[in-house]
Structure formats: C-alpha cells, structure tokens
Amino acid sequence: MFYSKTTKKKEFILEKYQEKVAYYLNEFQKYEKKYGNGIPYSITINKGKHSGHIIFSSLVHGNEVGSLPGILKCIDDIISNKIKFFGKVSFFLGNIEACLKNLRFVESDLNRSFGENYKGALSKERKRALEIMPLLKQADVYFDFHQTIMPCLKPFYIFEMNKQSYYWARAAGVANTLVTRKKGVSFSSAGMCTDEFVRSLHKAGITIELGEKGFHKESEIMSYEIMKRSLKCLDKVFLNHSSIIKLSRKNIDFEFLNIVYREPFHHAKMQLNEGIINFKSITTETKLGVNQFGKDIFSKYSGYILFPKYPKRTENGEAIPPLPGEIFVVADKTKEHPLVWKE
Numbered sequence: 478m479f480y481s482k483t484t485k486k487k488e489f490i491l492e493k494y495q496e497k498v499a500y501y502l503n504e505f506q507k508y509e510k511k512y513g514n515g516i517p518y519s520i521t522i523n524k525g526k527h528s529g530h531i532i533f534s535s536l537v538h539g540n541e542v543g544s545l546p547g548i549l550k551c552i553d554d555i556i557s558n559k560i561k562f563f564g565k566v567s568f569f570l571g572n573i574e575a576c577l578k579n580l581r582f583v584e585s586d587l588n589r590s591f592g593e594n595y596k597g598a599l600s601k602e603r604k605r606a607l608e609i610m611p612l613l614k615q616a617d618v619y620f621d622f623h624q625t626i627m628p629c630l631k632p633f634y635i636f637e638m639n640k641q642s643y644y645w646a647r648a649a650g651v652a653n654t655l656v657t658r659k660k661g662v663s664f665s666s667a668g669m670c671t672d673e674f675v676r677s678l679h680k681a682g683i684t685i686e687l688g689e690k691g692f693h694k695e696s697e698i699m700s701y702e703i704m705k706r707s708l709k710c711l712d713k714v715f716l717n718h719s720s721i722i723k724l725s726r727k728n729i730d731f732e733f734l735n736i737v738y739r740e741p742f743h744h745a746k747m748q749l750n751e752g753i754i755n756f757k758s759i760t761t762e763t764k765l766g767v768n769q770f771g772k773d774i775f776s777k778y779s780g781y782i783l784f785p786k787y788p789k790r791t792e793n794g795e796a797i798p799p800l801p802g803e804i805f806v807v808a809d810k811t812k813e814h815p816l817v818w819k820e
C-alpha cells in the first residue's frame with residue numbers, strides 16, 4: 478500500500494513537472510519565432526544602443542528547471558520594456574531532451590562538454606555544446622543558472638576565482654556565498670563547463686546554484702532578480718562607462734568558501750549515507766558513507782559538504798554508470814580574500 482501510494486505520488490509529480498516543462502518550452506519557442514538566432518532553443522534581443530552582450534542560460538542540466546519561469550518572465554519584461562535595457566541579451570536552454578525526460582543529461586554531462594580541447598565522445602551533449610559555443614564566444618558577461626541535486630541550505634555562486642566574474646556576480650547579488658577555487662584548478666577532469674569556457678575567453682562567466690532542483694518560487698524570483706540587476710549593470714558599464722568594481726561595491730561582499738577536498742567516485746559500490754545535504758557541516762570524523770570494501774568514508778578536511786551524489790543503483794547496490802566525477806566535495810571558509818590570490 479505504502480509503495481503504491483508513493484509511486485502514485487511520484488507519477489503525479491512527474492505529470493505536473495512535464496506539464497509545466499511543456500508549457501514553458503512552448504512559450505520559449507514562441508519568442509524564438511521572432512527573436513531566434515539560428516541556434517535551437519536560443520534567442521537574442523538586440524536593443525542596439527550599446528555593444529554590450531549578456532547571455533543567460535537554463536537547463537544546462539536538464540532537470541534543473543528552477544530558472545525557467547524567471548527566464549520567460551525576464552524575456553517578456555524586456556520585450557514589453559518593463560525592464561528597461563539598451564544592449565544585447567541572449568538566452569539559451571541547454572539540454573532539452575534531458576529536461577523532457579527529467580534527467581540531468583542523456584549521454585554525457587553537457588556542462589563538461591565545452592571547449593576546443595574536448596577529448597570525450599561526440600555525444601548528443603557535445604553536439605549541443607558545439608551549437609552553443611559560437612554564441613558564448615560573443616558574450617561579455619554570462620550567467621548560467623543551476624540547481625543542486627540535493628536540498629541546499631542557501632543559494633550560492635560557484636566559479637574559479639576571476640576578478641571580472643567576481644565583480645559581476647557581486648553586482649548582481651541575491652546570493653551571498655561564493656564557492657571558489659584558485660585559477661588553474663579545473664572544476665572537473667571530464668571537460669569544460671559553460672562558464673569556464675567563457676572565462677577562458679577572458680570574459681565574465683558565472684554559475685549560480687539557486688537551491689534544490691525543481692520548480693520553486695524562490696528559484697524563479699532569484700533568477701529574475703539576478704537577470705534584472707545584471708542587465709542594469711550592463712547598461713551602466715557599456716552606456717555610462719561605469720566601473721563594475723564600483724557597482725559591485727554597492728552590495729555587501731560574499732562569504733567565500735574554497736573547495737578543499739573532493740572524494741572521487743571511483744567505484745560503483747561507493748555510497749553516501751542518507752540525507753547528506755548541501756552545506757552540511759562536517760569534520761574529519763563524520764562518517765559520510767561506505768566505500769567498495771564496506772569501510773567508512775571520511776573527508777580528509779573539515780568544512781561544508783557540497784554536491785553529495787545519490788545516483789540510481791542496481792539491485793545489488795551498484796551505482797548505474799556513468800559515475801559522476803566526485804561522490805562529494807568539501808568546501809571551507811577561505812582564510813584570506815580571494816582577490817589576493819594570483820590570477
């Protein structure tokens with residue numbers, strides 16, 4: 478009885494999810510008819526008063542749909558001039574097939590498929606990355622909206638330390654935490670993220686995690702606010718020649734966390750304990766899960782857990798491949814302001 482009830486509930490949720498997704502994708506495609514830029518599920522609105530170009534994206538991970546309503550609202554408000562904007566803005570939706578299936582990705586992680594030196598297979602996602610890369614090459618500023626797999630105690634920006642990206646993120650505000658790392662330490666060994674690709678072109682590339690995945694009012698409001706504020710900043714920088722450094726200082730500075738440890742997901746039998754959520758505080762003594770030999774997994778450093786992974790498993794408990802790069806990451810407060818780090 479219990480199981481059939483939860484299964485029904487799951488089916489109901491999925492039905493609702495798919496209804497909502499279909500609605501928003503359809504709305505986006507209506508705009509595409511007039512503002513399409515040649516890339517499927519992407520539009521460009523050019524107000525033509527300055528050369529600044531800002532790009533926003535959603536669904537780079539297919540089931541992280543939280544910013545989708547915010548993006549639609551933002552497009553609507555730009556077109557109706559409710560948001561006054563004078564430059565060029567593009568939007569793209571990353572992984573549509575995965576989104577429709579309520580999956581993070583179909584063949585490989587789109588957010589590890591960017592860059593000119595990509596070494597992986599020519600997956601559906603790599604093909605999509607190749608479609609999107611010419612657009613991203615035109616960005617002056619780029620915001621990529623994500624959500625975490627597990628519940629999350631607060632929204633956070635996350636990107637490798639880069640002054641420009643830091644100033645733009647702080648100017649946009651909304652989240653007060655920046656999870657960062659020193660330049661040169663690639664986020665994932667698999668391939669380039671979208672924002673990483675933009676930074677490699679010496680432009681501001683920013684990822685924000687809005688909270689737990691799914692349609693939530695908070696995600697909609699946060700993504701909309703970030704877009705509205707950064708559109709305004711783009712006008713100020715490109716039209717009035719304001720300094721993004723000065724604009725950023727109108728907002729309080731971030732709390733900075735640095736990634737201090739990653740536990741590689743190197744065996745399908747590795748498994749985290751239930752209920753580990755983002756920003757859970759841990760020490761080196763906290764039992765986090767078990768490895769393939771049934772021994773406890775500990776972090777080598779104290780701090781806060783990020784990106785705990787709970788992949789689907791077979792009957793004998795093995796995670797179904799492809800395995801994520803890390804089973805969890807640990808971040809801790811930085812001792813110094815990351816601006817003192819060498820770039």
Ligand SMILES: [Zn+2]
Pocket residue numbers: 537538541623624
């Ligand atoms: Zn994501």
